[in-house]
Amino acid sequence: MRLLISGGTLVTEAGPQKADLLCIDGTIAAVLDPASPNEVDHEELVDAEGQLVFPGFIDPHVHSRDPGSTHKETFAHSTLGALCGGLTTIIEMPNAIPAVSTAEVFAERRAQHEEKAWVDFGLWGLALGPENAEDIPELFAAGAAAVKLFWGYALDKETKGLVYNFDSADPDSVLLPPENGEVLQLFANVAKTGGVLAAHCEDRHILSASAEALGHPIETYDDLLTARPAIAEATTIAIGAEFARATGCRFHVVHMASAQGAAVVARAQAAGAPVTAETCPQYLTLTAEKEAELGPLIKVYPPVRHQEDQDALWEAINNGTISSIGSDHAPHLVSEKMVGFGQAPAGGLGVETVAPLLVDGMLRGKITPQRLAEVLSTSTAQLYGLYPRKGSLRPGTDADVTLVDPRGNHTIRNDDMHALNPVSTWDGWKLRGRITGSVIRGQVSMKDGEPVGERRGTFVAASHRPAETAEA
Numbered sequence: 001m002r003l004l005i006s007g008g009t010l011v012t013e014a015g016p017q018k019a020d021l022l023c024i025d026g027t028i029a030a031v032l033d034p035a036s037p038n039e040v041d042h043e044e045l046v047d048a049e050g051q052l053v054f055p056g057f058i059d060p061h062v063h064s065r066d067p068g069s070t071h072k073e074t075f076a077h078s079t080l081g082a083l084c085g086g087l088t089t090i091i092e093m094p095n096a097i098p099a100v101s102t103a104e105v106f107a108e109r110r111a112q113h114e115e116k117a118w119v120d121f122g123l124w125g126l127a128l129g130p131e132n133a134e135d136i137p138e139l140f141a142a143g144a145a146a147v148k149l150f151w152g153y154a155l156d157k158e159t160k161g162l163v164y165n166f167d168s169a170d171p172d173s174v175l176l177p178p179e180n181g182e183v184l185q186l187f188a189n190v191a192k193t194g195g196v197l198a199a200h201c202e203d204r205h206i207l208s209a210s211a212e213a214l215g216h217p218i219e220t221y222d223d224l225l226t227a228r229p230a231i232a233e234a235t236t237i238a239i240g241a242e243f244a245r246a247t248g249c250r251f252h253v254v255h256m257a258s259a260q261g262a263a264v265v266a267r268a269q270a271a272g273a274p275v276t277a278e279t280c281p282q283y284l285t286l287t288a289e290k291e292a293e294l295g296p297l298i299k300v301y302p303p304v305r306h307q308e309d310q311d312a313l314w315e316a317i318n319n320g321t322i323s324s325i326g327s328d329h330a331p332h333l334v335s336e337k338m339v340g341f342g343q344a345p346a347g348g349l350g351v352e353t354v355a356p357l358l359v360d361g362m363l364r365g366k367i368t369p370q371r372l373a374e375v376l377s378t379s380t381a382q383l384y385g386l387y388p389r390k391g392s393l394r395p396g397t398d399a400d401v402t403l404v405d406p407r408g409n410h411t412i413r414n415d416d417m418h419a420l421n422p423v424s425t426w427d428g429w430k431l432r433g434r435i436t437g438s439v440i441r442g443q444v445s446m447k448d449g450e451p452v453g454e455r456r457g458t459f460v461a462a463s464h465r466p467a468e469t470a471e472a
Contacts, residue, residue, distance in 0.1 A: 001025055001044070003442050005401060006037050008048025011055070011373045012393050021053065023399035024212045024410030026441040028394055029117045046444060048403055051316040051436065052369055055377040055393050056088030056400025057355045060122075060145070060384055061254060061278065061326025063100060063347070067112065068097025068159065069182075073331040073420050077459055078378075079118040081329075081352035083446050085437035088119055088400040089381075089460065090351065091145045091389055092125035101126045103138035110459045120400070120440060122386060124148050126160065127186055127197065136189050143461025145384040146196035146252065150185065151236055152177050152204030180300065184243050184339030191249035196276075196383065198252040201236035201261070202228065202302055211436025218342035221291035224303055230258035233302050237261050241268035241275050252383065253277040257302040261313035266321045276383055278324040279313045281350065281357040285364075296337050296344035297425050299459025300328065314366055317375060324380040327354040334423050347372035350418055355402065356410050362432035363406055377402075385462030399442035414447065 005021040011029070012165075020032040020348045037045050048301035064078040075092070082090050092113065094100035100109050106123060113121060125147040126137035128130075139147060154163040154174040163174050178186070190197040209220075218224050237253050240266065253265060256277045268275040288303045291302060298304055316322045330347030337344050355376065362372050381391025388397050408432040410431045414422050445452055 001442055002042045003044045003046065003439065003444070004037055004040050004042035005046045005048050005439070007034065008051045008053040008403070010053045010393055010407050011357045011369045011436045015370055021184060021393065021399070021401065023439070023442040026391060026399055028397055028399045030396050031393065035106065039468065040354070041241070044444065046185055046403070046437065046439070050405065050407060052404040052406060053393070054373050054404060055391050055439065056438065057086055057376045057402045058089045058091070058350055058380045058386070059087050059328055060091040060380050061093065061280070061325060062090045062351050063093045063328070063330040065331065066096055072333060074116070075113050076116040076118070077418060077420040078329060079116065079455075080307070080349050080451065082151070082450055083118040083438065084418050084449050085352035086355040086402045086438055086446070087351070088440050088445075089121065089386070089403060090119055090329070091122040091124060091384060094124040094148060095150070095160065095162065097159045097161060099126045101128055101132045102135045103142045103236065106139055106142045106144065107193055114457070114459055116455070118451060118455040119457045120390070120460050122384060122460050122462055124346060127190075128155065128175060129182045129186060131175060133186070133189055136186075137193050140193040140195040141164060144195065144461070145386065145462040147190065148200050148254070149183070149199045151183065151199040152202055153200065153239075156254070156360045161442065162249075171181060173240060180239065181220075187243040187247040187251070188250040191247045192466060195385075195465070196250045196252050196466040198239055198254050200301070201238065201240065201253055202232040203235040206232040208428045219340070221288060221298070221341055223274070224299065224341050225288060225305065228301070228303050230260040230305060230309070232260050234260040240270075241265070241273045244268070244275055245271065245273040248274065249427055250274045254326070255280050255283075255302065256313070256322065257283045257309065259309045259363045260306055262312050262316040262321055266316065276324065277316070277322045278326050279317070280326055281354050282328070283313055284310060284361065285357055286425065294425060296339070296341055297347050297348060299337070299344050300340060300348065301346040317367060318371060323375060325358065325375045327351045331419055331421050332417055333363060338422070339440060347447050349417065349419050349422070352419065353424060354411055354428055356412065356433070357426065357433055359404055359433040359435060363432035368406050385464045386460055390460065399439055401439040402435060403437040404435050405434045408436065410434045416420065454456070
């Protein structure tokens with residue numbers, strides 16, 4: 001199969017380049033000087049005149065709830081939404097039921113998802129602390145993109161599902177959060193594999209004390225912010241950064257939400273610690289003041305904060321402190337979300353809107369096209385061991401491409417969403433720019449927001465190199 005993408009501007013690691021892409025049998029065969037399509041042997045043509053040609057966009061932070069909570073979402077729905085939103089690869093989080101805490105479950109989950117995937121996908125593993133310490137090397141050997149620690153959260157002993165209020169839970173039914181000494185050993189174990197250890201960073205002791213100081217159940221969004229202060233995020237990041245520096249473990253902060261957190265990451269990086277960070281569109285587009293309009297739909301953990309936090313996160317993206325952006329797609333039933341701030345679960349849709357929202361940010365001057373290509377493709381692929389197969393427009397790599405028309409526009413509508421429960425925080429938002437199509441391994445897979453052909457996503461194994469040195 002010979003596919004020619006002609007007339008566009010490639011957004012490459014070296015900058016914008018007016019060039020054509022020739023894709024043969026699923027890989028990029030050549031980057032060609034612009035020419036008439038008639039001068040190049042091809043079987044299919046994509047006319048990209050006036051468009052930006054990005055390396056295929058990647059969402060590294062997706063909770064498809066499958067298996068175990070498929071009344072909320074399925075992998076087929078989430079990957080279809082990813083495809084129609086301009087993504088070519090996602091990385092699926094490990095905390096479905098059963099959780100991906102062993103190589104055996106990893107293999108089962110890979111097989112299950114390959115039957116349903118509309119886009120290519122990687123898989124996370126789940127780090128439990130001492131409970132699965134011996135499984136961590138096997139997860140990375142199986143191709144895990146990273147392992148995630150829900151630092152400070154208890155887990156249901158049987159399902160490994162999150163238990164938010166474990167102080168009142170039956171002690172025999174939960175796995176208590178690992179203590180810091182056990183987490184330090186986890187860092188050391190992951191360092192030996194060269195893999196990435198990521199964490200949800202909110203200190204449980206600070207959360208507990210803050211909730212107690214509030215003095216009453218959470219009723220309003222201000223209560224939620226009081227009960228989950230930014231210092232809880234910054235504290236866990238700081239501890240993780242010290243553990244990373246001591247062990248050489250690559251530590252990644254997911255869904256960073258605060259200016260305080262970003263400042264801690266920047267200081268750690270300046271000191272030479274192997275620390276990276278991600279943020280999400282909810283923190284880049286929403287503020288606490290949107291609460292009156294959105295109600296409990298805005299509830300995520302860590303919570304959306306204030307304009308100064310949003311500004312600091314954009315700055316952190318542009319100065320390199322933040323190297324990856326993910327959606328934290330984590331759907332719930334509408335009925336579950338609309339019960340008030342105290343009872344509503346945290347999370348919402350995101351996989352179909354992460355790329356359009358960031359394209360809009362690009363066209364509003366928040367981020368350059370080259371930096372967008374980095375955080376939503378190249379540096380994300382590098383972080384998770386998928387590069388250069390993914391995240392590149394170089395010859396010899398997978399022919400994954402996302403096409404963006406900067407002259408177009410796009411309105412997010414619930415009615416157009418492909419999720420099982422299609423209720424978006426951004427319903428009704430009018431965005432600049434339009435993602436017009438995508439190519440996955442040399443085949444046109446999406447055009448104008450709808451799939452082309454049959455689903456053809458496949459598993460992509462990550463490859464990490466062991467750390468060379470550690471400070472202690």
